[in-house]
Amino acid sequence: MLRSAGRAVPLLPALILLAIFLVGPVLASFYGSFTDSALTGSAAQGSHFIGFANYIQLFQNPDFFKSVWLTIVFLIGSAVIGQNVAGLVLGLLMERGDRVMRSIVGTFVVTAWVLPEIVAAFAAYAFFHDKGTLNEILGAVGLHGPNWLYSLPMLAVILANIWRGTAFSMLVYTAALSEVPTDVTESAQIDGAGGWQRLGLITLPLIRRSISTNLMLTTLQTLSVFTLIFVMTGGGPGTNSSTLPILAYQQAFKFSELGLGTAIATILLVVGALFSIVYLRALKPEVD
Amino acid sequence: MTQGSIMKRFATAAALGIAAALVLAGCSAPGSTGSSSSGTIKVAYQKFGNFTQMDTQMKEVKKQFEAANKGVKVQLIPIQAAENDYYTKLALMNKAASTAPDVLYEDTFLIKADADAGYLAPLDGYVKDWSDWSQFPDNARQAGQGDDGKLYGVSLGTDTRGLWYNKDLFAKAGLPVPWEPKTWDDVLSAARTIKAKLPGVTPLNVYSGKPNGEASTMQGFEMLLYGTQDQLTDDSGKWVAGSKGFTDALGFVKTVYQDKLGPTPQQALDTNIGNLISGQWLPKGKLAIDLDGSWQSQNWLPSGAAPWPDWDKTMGWTAMPTQTGQAPGSVSMSGGWTLALGSKSKNKPAAWNFIKLALNKENSLNFDIIGTQIPVRDDVAADPKYSESNPSNAFFAGLVKNTHFRPATSDYPKVSNAIQVAMESVMTGQQTPDKAAKAYDDALKQAVGADHVVTK
């Protein structure tokens, strides 16, 4: 018992920092979601416990369900499908491409990821703008692009998030693929298995654990994306791209209703937890 | 004792020590605001983008104050944030005694909510003994009142709204200059004439949609609504749903956008259309009529963001008419800012002295000129220096007599948001004015509670 406690000592600084600065505020926020806490107005003097009233109000608000739906669309589009598939494809391609290509393409992909979020958001805004680069290119080949940010805001932000986040998945899958033992795939090839079969029946199952972890990490990171969407579309037009973090910001800061804002954040956590459970059940990786 | 357990203890101590040291370091970090000693007062205000006038003004007042009050220092805290973020930052600062400012630059429309929240100190006792107070007329005094009738802020200045128009473009289109529309139809027909005679020029701008926030609600919607028989609230203070005026105002917005008399919806939904209008469209003759605020010319002054030397030769101004020309004939909305006293201030007398100094005649006059504000003090309004400083000043100041104020309750932001949503849906053609008005009614009931709403 004592030995175990002693061994946990290096965990202490982390535990202290996390407890004070993360767990504390999270619990306070969670509690806050059951109050009418506000930045101004009489409730700011002292908030009152109001039970589930915030949540009930959320569930009666059609904007809320639209926001949940948009968040799920954003998640599936840009994280589950977008970044993971793009990352996997890039990983596979990098294996077979030559070194120069690998490093050039890798640089561009990673640059999009390393750029500070607001710069990436601004670059994406300029790219998808009605008079921006994308429409200019389409125009050059004779196509008339729509006003992406206005007519297809979700598509624009999903593509932008894929652009921004794929590097992470690419690196994960590159490493995971490099550990797939070549003798297994080669013997399958000798046995007559085609490329796609090898991929689907051998390679992918072997990197199951990386896929599951990567899905979880990208999902959780994508859930909290705020600046990218805020700068590109502001959540609009109307509420057509207002995912949950944008809605939480609006409630908490524009309307100064903190209780509602934190209730939304709590729901966000629940969505994340649900997705994670699905991944773990579906992929059944062994975790130590 | 084994080497292992000594190391363990050392490690534990080290870990705790690191944490403690960091906290302590934070405490003694320079600039971390401890509780304000009686020797310093903190003055918080907004400084953002082109709006640097308050910063200039406060620096000047600080000099004067410190010269006259040895022993008291002024710490200026310019908050570099736009509208909502400024309110948020200020509210956060107000929540805690150690960061609460002594003097704050407070929007009139938040006074009631902030007074309710206990952030502001009542000023009735102080103004009683202030000789200058007689220079503030009644409606200016009311601007700083809380729900309990006590005074919480003293007005720095206010603003009004009207129609700016390009005299050259009007002449080219054969429209009369000076222009004096008497009804909504007059405004729309002038816009149609421009559209017919001057293709390539946007006839009329009415701010609309969520991205432009309060500009859409106040310069756009409320300038229309308050020109009808209806308003946002009735005399008892309840919110009004289902009024004809509301639907008519939405109808005007729909006409402007669907009949292509205004910017395209995409242009209107750009958060920076305000900058475009004052910086490019108006000076370059791309926009003929702009329903906007009295401060527009601020941009064109030599000290402004888009200096335009002969702006007053090209631009004309007139009042926005009521719907059918009914009394009082014109409509305007007013906002305005005040200086308020923080309730957690540890040196209220010194803070009050600062406010008095900042709002005396010379300082008020100076701020109203550089900030293109409409003065609230009678003596400043009457001062020839004010009317001479800007040709449009006298006109816009004259609109104050028919002006309206927003219902400044803490629910207002949600209602304003619902208005913007309604404007957007008729602007883009997604809903008819009737449907959008109905949606507003539903959102209104949800936002303020059904028992605060009266349906017409």
Added chain:
Amino acid sequence: MAMTSPSRRHLRWTSNGILGLVGIAFALPLVWLVVASFDDHANLTLQWPRHFSLVNFEAVLTPDLAYVPLWNSMMISLGCAVITVAVAVLAAYPLSRYKLRINKPFLYGVLFGTCLPITAMMVPVYSLFVSLNLIDSEPGVVVFMAATSLPMAIWMMKNFMDSVPIVLEEAAWADGASMFTTLWRVVVPLMRPGIAVVFVFVFVQAWGNFFVPFILLLSPEKFPAAVSIFAFFGQYGSVMYGQLAAFSLVYSIPALALYVFTSRVLGGGSALAGAVKG
């Protein structure tokens, strides 16, 4: 690997081709950023500048706008990265080497921490900072950002540590070395690439963090570049594109440079891959 068989070469060409397209797709949004910053009449359209000019850079490279905020960003991000790495290495060791019951719940709990939108939590954090008297204090901001970077950092550090063979430590233990000596003398040197990766990861996140300093700092001279560029963007979003682009470049370069430096020195981003094997 034999590369001469025709199907292999064919595969390489296709892969290169697709890679090339992907590379272009990823580079495109960046092209505008670079081009517009040198254009004195920049607007949103991608256009070849009529005159190449440095006027945008001149306009933004002032102490107020650039130098002071960039310095603040450097201090804050460095401080945050150093603290995070140190604490994460310490924390990862027991998680990696000892099968404590706390492991799994801690790791998962910590992982969920990464998905919280900070915007909703800022008010309790503000109150917390007020009671600790850490408002408007750069060290306070550093510590907070370190705490919020810890979840990912610990996760990554643990994964790196997992791939360091335990044999060497067992030898050290057999020789009577304590946990800390082993950690410092044996494990850390072997983990240098991994530590560098976590450092860069945390630094880059901290470099781009706008919201936390905006809320927790009051004095404008303490703001990092993330806050000043956000203010710049809000003020001039539709008018001064060239300056915005120039400012964006200036602001991004340190983060990019750090990444390039570490990956050159430590053999490529494949090191990061080892961080998240799960």
